[in-house]
Amino acid sequence: MSVDHKVSSLLPFLSSPKLLPDESEAEFQSGLKSLLSELDNPSPLAVALVSQLNESLWWIKRHTVDKELLLHEAMARLLSKAGNHWDTYDNHKVSEALERYLNGRAEKDEAEWIGEILAESKLTLSDLRVRAFKDAAKHIKMVDDLIHRQHQTMRHLQRSIDSIDYKSRLIKRMDLELAALESKQPVTGALTLDDKPS
Amino acid sequence: MTINHRRSLANRSNALKSTGPTSLSGKRASSQNSRKHGLNSAPDYESSSEYRALVDLIAKEGFSVFACADIASGLLNYRRVMDAYYDTYTSPEPVDEFLRDVDVKASIPIFKELLSPSGSEPGDVREMAAFFADMQRLERRKGGPVSRRSADTHKLIRYQRNGIARLSRAIRQG
Numbered sequence A: 001m002s003v004d005h006k007v008s009s010l011l012p013f014l015s016s017p018k019l020l021p022d023e024s025e026a027e028f029q030s031g032l033k034s035l036l037s038e039l040d041n042p043s044p045l046a047v048a049l050v051s052q053l054n055e056s057l058w059w060i061k062r063h064t065v066d067k068e069l070l071l072h073e074a075m076a077r078l079l080s081k082a083g084n085h086w087d088t089y090d091n092h093k094v095s096e097a098l099e100r101y102l103n104g105r106a107e108k109d110e111a112e113w114i115g116e117i118l119a120e121s122k123l124t125l126s127d128l129r130v131r132a133f134k135d136a137a138k139h140i141k142m143v144d145d146l147i148h149r150q151h152q153t154m155r156h157l158q159r160s161i162d163s164i165d166y167k168s169r170l171i172k173r174m175d176l177e178l179a180a181l182e183s184k185q186p187v188t189g190a191l192t193l194d195d196k197p198s
Numbered sequence B: 001m002t003i004n005h006r007r008s009l010a011n012r013s014n015a016l017k018s019t020g021p022t023s024l025s026g027k028r029a030s031s032q033n034s035r036k037h038g039l040n041s042a043p044d045y046e047s048s049s050e051y052r053a054l055v056d057l058i059a060k061e062g063f064s065v066f067a068c069a070d071i072a073s074g075l076l077n078y079r080r081v082m083d084a085y086y087d088t089y090t091s092p093e094p095v096d097e098f099l100r101d102v103d104v105k106a107s108i109p110i111f112k113e114l115l116s117p118s119g120s121e122p123g124d125v126r127e128m129a130a131f132f133a134d135m136q137r138l139e140r141r142k143g144g145p146v147s148r149r150s151a152d153t154h155k156l157i158r159y160q161r162n163g164i165a166r167l168s169r170a171i172r173q174g
Helices: A003-013 A025-036 A044-082 A092-102 A108-120 A125-188 B003-016 B024-030 B049-059 B065-090 B097-101 B105-118 B122-141 B145-154 B157-173
Strands: none
Touching: A003 B049, A025 A044, A044 A092, A044 A108, A044 A125, A044 B049, A044 B065, A044 B145, A092 A108, A125 B145, A125 B157, B003 B097, B003 B105, B003 B122, B049 B065, B065 B145, B065 B157, B097 B122, B105 B122
16 A cells, blocks of 8 residues: 555544645645655554654744744834834834845835834844843743644654554564464474374 | 724723623523633544544554554544644734724723713723723733734643643553
8 A cells, every 4th residue: 555545544534734824735745755755664543643743843843933923023012112103013014114124125214214213212133132032032932832842742653653663563573473383383293282192 | 083993992891881692692602702722622532433434444553442442532632632723823812903002091081971971980980091001901911913822822732742642652552
């Protein structure tokens, strides 16, 4: 049975991991395939577990991006407050302008505007980042916990996959040993259970 | 002070006077308001067709009947947790922009106007302003959308931990 067939034979019974609208399905599937390629003839259950493992890796990616977004959110909020733009607190305008500014793609007037607010509040960009980190520390810690949880989940899944692999090898080995014993029986003339001792 | 601003404040002040739903269907609907993810309810996997199909498939891998049942329900339970995790992540509590941005001090004349027909005292106006200020503080403390979704998904960590531990145990002991 091919790996693709195993994926399709088990996964219809399970809800499959969902992707966000801006995420690439092809990238997700290629990650799954590369994980599956590391297993030698995986069983359908192993395939299901590998799919969960791939999802955990995907969540780690998402949460890592979130950490950066949290910092960005806090920087935008500080910038709004610093520039006495409380009425436009955390709005898209400040956030987007800051994003462009940090990427070096800001228009001249936007860059001047952000520079002006930073100067008004006597802050440099690195000061702003440090203060934002302090403000967002609680939420960044939460995201770190989420990432840690995914790592723990992956460890559990890996141990389960190893256990399935070991079990299948053990069964195969026992089958082989049994076959070997059966084939040796007529040659050695060993007693069977039905034979009565004389 | 715009008309919209005034109307929003009036709507929120009136909502405070609400005594809740009166009809049976309204009560039934509002009884589910505090439902977040439903992970505390015990699902009945064993009567589902997915469960039976999974058990049959896992049985082919050499697990005992009991182990197959445990693994199938463990897998379905883990998927349920991860689906709730995704739903919580993608639909965090929305930011109440009006409450976050409203200038409570500047809104005191509106509170006076709104409360005057009921013959309220100046203390009532102060109380209402203080109430809105508290709500605003809470709203601002929750942060933006990313902070909210991080905080919301963080609450599901223990379900994920229990879900994966149950599945892993069922497989390793099977």
